[in-house]
Amino acid sequence: MNSVTPFIGTPDATASAKPATARVPTDWTTKAMQSRIRRRYAAERRFRLAGLAAVWLSAGFLAFLLSSMLWQGASGFVETRVALPIDFAAAALPIEPARLTSRGADLALASAGLEGAVDSAATRAFGKDGEGLLSDGAWVTVRDALKADPGLLSRKTVIAVPVASPVDMAAKGDGPPEAEAVVARLKARGVLTRGLSMTFLTTADSTDATRVGIWGAFKGSLLTMIVTLLLAFPIGVLSALYLEEYAPKNRWTDLIEVSINNLAAVPSIIFGLLGLAVFLGTFGMPRSAPLVGGLTLALMTMPVIVIAGRNAIKAVPPSIRDAALGIGASPVQVVFHHVLPLALPGILTGTIIGMARALGETAPLLMIGMRAFIAAPPSGLRDPATVLPVQIFLWSDQVSRGFIEKTSAAIIVLLVFLLAMNGVAIYLRNKFETRW
Amino acid sequence: MTGIDVQRFGAISGLAVTALAGATLIGGCVDQANGGGAGSRDQITAVGSSTVYPFTTMIAEQLVANDPDAKAPVIESTGTGAGMKLFCAGIGAGHPDIEDASRRMKASEYKDCAANGAGQILEIQVGIDxxxxxxxxxxxxxxxxxxxxxxxxxxxxxxxxxxxxxxxxxxxxxxxxxxxxxxxxxxxxxxxxxxxxxxxxxxxxxxxxxxxxxxxxxxxxxxxxxxxxxxxxxxxxxxxxxxxxxxxxxxxxxxxxxxxxxxxxxxxxxxxxxxxxxxxxxxxxxxxxxxxxRPLYIYVKKAHLSAIPGLRTFLKLYAANWSATGPLVKRGLIAAPPAVQARSAAIIANETILDPAVLS
Amino acid sequence: MTNHKMTARDVSVYYGQKRAIDNVSIDVDMDNVTAFIGPSGCGKSTFLRTLNRMNDTVASARVEGKIELDGHDIYSPDMDVVQLRARVGMVFQKPNPFPKSIYENVAYGPRIHGLAGAKSDLDQIVEKSLRRAGLWDEVKDRLTDSGTALSGGQQQRLCIARAIAVDPEVILMDEPCSALDPIATAKIEELIHELRGRYAIVIVTHNMQQAARVSQRTAFFHLGTLVEYGDTSAIFTNPREERTKDYITGRYG
Known part of the structure; x- marks a missing residue:
């Protein structure tokens, strides 16, 4: 408008209007106007490009991480084997075939000198360095073959046994020069094979890179996550429900709300100190146990679930509650039949975030002792165990070069575990998602 | 998912929490009753030097490989100094059995050990680094x-x-x-x-x-x-x-x-x-x-030798593997001179206690 | 004087220190539709909500005076709120079906109150309620569809069916047609007419013509007080109070 608006109180501001000035229509075709419009569109384009660039950058980081892990770690799942001819009949081990199917078979074979027999077979087949060619766990493979088929004791056979770590690394292209020569010779003889390393997937920690496995840490992580979920989820959800639905709005509940929000931001190592002092010290629980690890991580995860839960519950419209109350549902029925199912997707999202954080936590678990070398997987919640992130940390410190690929392979296993856990939670979330 | 299921879920989860919490506390209390610290323990625990760690872990692994029914030892790498503090904190299931050390124990550390009841220890040299x-x-x-x-x-x-x-x-x-x-x-x-x-x-x-x-x-x-x-x-x-x-x-x-x-x-x-x-x-x-x-040592509490099953076997296994032709040398250990090896083996066999006078 | 279904005597409602309803006395009878009219913010919804204790959900609300259902004080400690709300049902301004199937919406109430034993009983209740709400023919083939997929008018009728399913004695309606188009509104008004004999109905409306069409007794509220209460025809043709006359003739509100 071209007319000037008078201030109240000026003499011109009277009820009797001046003659209305004719309205000049806006000219949209002037150069200034056109360039203004062009600049606005340009800003629009720049913003969209910036957003797209941000997405590509994030995707790029993720792709870089995944591809470098896959590149380094894929070979960690593979082991190199050499075909070892072994004549049991000639070796004449002092053991009955019947013993092999009984309980003490492992101990019996060890004391019967199986390891020595395997070493001599290696020397016979590959020369004086033959013994060093085989992995320290090669005799275990032979032992398992014997237990599977006790009839082998009276025959000669060829068994593919894992090679020692330097040779394994050389076969994968990253070994010391002497080992490379050995590999070239063996390849010429055609006795080298490669295959999926079941050892890596089924055994626990070891000092030898060809005998090491991720199953011990995987089981430890699994047990710890189960304890964490079983504690944090119900307590978190029920707390959120109480705080939102039942608690009176006074200073005490404000204090509780502020405390829970702050708990979610506390550095995780402080929970580790708490676990050390309270669970290990005061309650005297077993050190390095998944039970204690789960308790500590549950303390850490619960505030996240409470916060996500509260937001999800707040988002349920009051009209649904009114409708339920209106036909005579009790407050508990309103909460569990109507509010909770609608809030569940948001709660599950919070749970996913909390559990993913708990899965990758290392610091609090280091404090409660889940940082030890344990050569066997835990058999229960109270046995000492370690978890995947800690195992990765321990392996990264190993002397032997073969552990580099195993560390990357362990990272891949951790990522797969994480994806599986999130996949389950997302499936559950989608199942409960209702459209209104 | 009907509302009834959610209600049932709520009831079950409430029960699960109470049960788990109860079991935890009861388990903890029972442990206290069994004798201080972490109650009873049947696996070997070792703490200490990161230099000795590769060798102790190898022996631990061999222990399990030889007898799959044996409980896997728990070996932590904390550093010699920090490990000494844990080791000398006392006797019992809540304290480690073995301390790996890449230097000799100090007299002041021995004093702490003795003050906390852990004065009877074996000093075993396992090799050189x-x-x-x-x-x-x-x-x-x-x-x-x-x-x-x-x-x-x-x-x-x-x-x-x-x-x-x-x-x-x-x-x-x-x-x-x-x-x-x-x-x-x-x-x-x-x-x-x-x-x-x-x-x-x-x-x-x-x-x-x-x-x-x-x-x-x-x-x-x-x-x-x-x-x-x-x-x-x-x-x-x-x-x-x-x-x-x-x-x-x-x-x-x-x-x-x-x-x-x-x-x-x-x-x-x-x-x-x-x-x-x-x-x-x-x-x-x-x-x-x-x-x-420098010499590498392990220190073992005598009182634990009879309390922890497999500890004696562990030490014997160590002694069997630390020779110049043994697997530990392949791992990077430098074998001690034969006289020292023999002396260490004798300490294991006779369970001879360390004389604090030799420490400085 | 016949026994009234619900009586309110000297009811005042406070939100904290602020008085929202001031000394209102009203009767609700079985054979009548009672309408509450008045300008926005005059307290008619607030008063309606005292009749089934929905104000309990507001922490700062306080009710004084006596409200009785069949002679029993509904605010006495031995009155079961859950049972009260089944006997005195409510339909809200904006249709709010549960995000469940149509069947589940109607079946929920009877299920939690234990009104149906076998599934066949429940099916019967659902069909009866939907028929009474005038919705059965439109949805009988798609009872498993979501309640929220219906049109606005159908959703409101579904809410009415839901309220009917628990076999109430009184139905409170808080501006049930204000969110609906004229045709849906007409359907609802027709429904109210049919329900009249079976339930005591109280309807809050800001549409005077609707009140005139639908109700037999009318109460005019203004700024929290009950200005005039009487037969609908009397209120609209010959109001006693000046404020009533001003409101009806459209001078304000």
């Missing part, structure tokens, strides 16, 4: 002496603050390369070995007043000879020796300090630095020609 100095393959190929290292690394060499910036400041024969050393932290036994074997030697060699100070004022002696400078020339690279190797490769002028086993494993990437003209090799460390050689 060398404290090796390394540089990248394309490094300046330096030849150092303990005096050079003392003058380069001490916080106050000769009583005055350390102003050396390049190696030439310390010894005109050395190249003008900036001083950059990556080494172990204060909790590490390797650091104690650095202090005792190299820095103290260099200190006493360069300053005649230093040696008598050890008797008259031990604290001043320690401050003068073993305190390491903190202005960035010496960098604590943590317990992760692999990291030191990586840093050497990216910074060819730097020197790294770690155990001999790491040097041997990474021969392709780093070279050993000769100290007083002697290169760190198996032979020179074994016969003590290399100035940085």
């Amino acid at each position: 060398g404290i090796a100095f390394a540089e990248a393959k394309n490094g300046p190929k330096m030849q150092l002496t303990p005096t050079d290292l003392y003058k380069a690394l001490a916080a106050s060499p000769g009583g005055r603050p350390n102003t050396a910036r390049v190696w030439r400041d310390v010894n005109p024969a050395l190249p003008p390369v900036p001083i950059q050393v990556y080494g172990p932290p204060a909790t590490s036994g390797t650091r104690d070995a650095l202090a005792e074997l190299i820095l103290t030697k260099g200190c006493e060699a360069s300053d005649p007043a230093a040696k008598p100070l050890a008797k008259s004022d031990p604290d001043a002696h320690k401050a003068l000879c073993t305190r390491v400078r903190e202005d960035g020339m010496y960098v604590d690279a943590g317990e992760n020796d692999n990291l030191i190797v990586q840093k050497l490769q990216s910074n060819p002028n730097a020197i790294g300090v770690f155990g001999y086993s790491y040097l041997e494993e990474n021969k392709n990437d780093v070279n050993g630095v000769a100290i007083s003209g002697v290169q760190p090799t198996y032979a020179t460390i074994a016969d003590n020609r290399y100035p940085g050689s």
Whole structure:
């Protein structure tokens, strides 16, 4: 408008209007106007490009991480084997075939000198360095073959046994020069094979890179996550429900709300100190146990679930509650039949975030002792165990070069575990998602 | 999902929480009743040096491989100093059975042990290690002496603050390369070995007043000879020796300090630095020609030998594997002289207790 | 004087210190539709909500006076709120079906109150309620569809069916047609007419013509007080109070 608006109180501001000035229509075709419009569109384009660039950058980081892990770690799942001819009949081990199917078979074979027999077979087949060619766990493979088929004791056979770590690394292209020569010779003889390393997937920690496995840490992580979920989820959800639905709005509940929000931001190592002092010290629980690890991580995860839960519950419209109350549902029925199912997707999202954080936590678990070398997987919640992130940390410190690929392979296993856990939670979330 | 299911879920989860909490507390209380600390324990626990860790873990693994029914020992790498504190905190299931040490126990640490009831311990030397100095393959190929290292690394060499910036400041024969050393932290036994074997030697060699100070004022002696400078020339690279190797490769002028086993494993990437003209090799460390050689020990509580099943077997297994032809040597251990091996084996067999008088 | 279904005597409602309803006395009878009219913010919804204790959900609300259902004080400690709300049902301004299937919406109430034993009983209740709400023919083939997929008018009728399913004695309706188009509104008004004999209905409306069409008794509220209460025809043709006359003739509100 071209007319000037008078201030109240000026003499011109009277009820009797001046003659209305004719309205000049806006000219949209002037150069200034056109360039203004062009600049606005340009800003629009720049913003969209910036957003797209941000997405590509994030995707790029993720792709870089995944591809470098896959590149380094894929070979960690593979082991190199050499075909070892072994004549049991000639070796004449002092053991009955019947013993092999009984309980003490492992101990019996060890004391019967199986390891020595395997070493001599290696020397016979590959020369004086033959013994060093085989992995320290090669005799275990032979032992398992014997237990599977006790009839082998009276025959000669060829068994593919894992090679020692330097040779394994050389076969994968990253070994010391002497080992490379050995590999070239063996390849010429055609006795080298490669295959999926079941050892890596089924055994626990070891000092030898060809005998090491991720199953011990995987089981430890699994047990710890189960304890964490079983504690944090119900307590978190029920707390959120109480705080939102039942608690009176006074200073005490404000204090509780502020405390829970702050708990979610506390550095995780402080929970580790708490676990050390309270669970290990005061309650005297077993050190390095998944039970204690789960308790500590549950303390850490619960505030996240409470916060996500509260937001999800707040988002349920009051009209649904009114409708339920209106036909005579009790407050508990309103909460569990109507509010909770609608809030569940948001709660599950919070749970996913909390559990993913708990899965990758290392610091609090280091404090409660889940940082030890344990050569066997835990058999229960109270046995000492370690978890995947800690195992990765321990392996990264190993002397032997073969552990580099195993560390990357362990990272891949951790990522797969994480994806599986999130996949389950997302499936559950989608199942409960209702459209209104 | 109907509302009824949600209600049932709520009830079940409430029960689960109560049950789990109850079980936890009851389990904890039962443990307390069984005798302090973590109650009963039937696996072997060891703490201590990261240098001895690879060998102890190997024996642990063999224990399990030989007898799959045996409980897997729990071996933690905490550093010799921190491990001693845990070890000497007391007797019982809540305290470790074995302490791995890359240096001898100190008299003050023994006093703590005795005060907490852990005075009856076996001292078993398992082998020898060398404290090796390394540089990248394309490094300046330096030849150092303990005096050079003392003058380069001490916080106050000769009583005055350390102003050396390049190696030439310390010894005109050395190249003008900036001083950059990556080494172990204060909790590490390797650091104690650095202090005792190299820095103290260099200190006493360069300053005649230093040696008598050890008797008259031990604290001043320690401050003068073993305190390491903190202005960035010496960098604590943590317990992760692999990291030191990586840093050497990216910074060819730097020197790294770690155990001999790491040097041997990474021969392709780093070279050993000769100290007083002697290169760190198996032979020179074994016969003590290399100035940085040190004995490796494990300390075991006598009271635990009968309480923890498998502990005696563990020690015997250790003894069976520490010879010069054994698997531990393949892992990087330097075997102790046969006389020492025999003595250690005898200690295991007879369960002879350590006499604190020999400690300093 | 016949026994009234619900009586309110000297009811005042406070939100904290602020008085929202001031000394209102009203009767609700079985055979009548009672309408509450008045300008926005005059307290008619607030008063309606006292009749089934929906104000309990507001922490700062306080009710004084006596409200009785069949002679029993509904605010006495031995009155079961849950049972009260089943006997005195409510339909809200904006249709709010549960995000469940149509069947589940109607079946929920009977299920939680234990009104149906076998599934066949429940099916019967659902069909009866939907028929009474005039919705059965439109949805009988798609009872498993979501309640929220219906049109606005159908959703409101579904809410009425839901309220009917628990066999109430009184139905409170808080501006049930204000969110609906004229045709849906007409359907609802027709429904109210049919329900009249079976339930006592109280309807809050800001549409005077609707009140005139639908109700037999009318109460005019203004600024929290009950200005005039009487037969609908009397209120609209010959109001006693000046304010009533002003409101009806459209001078304000």
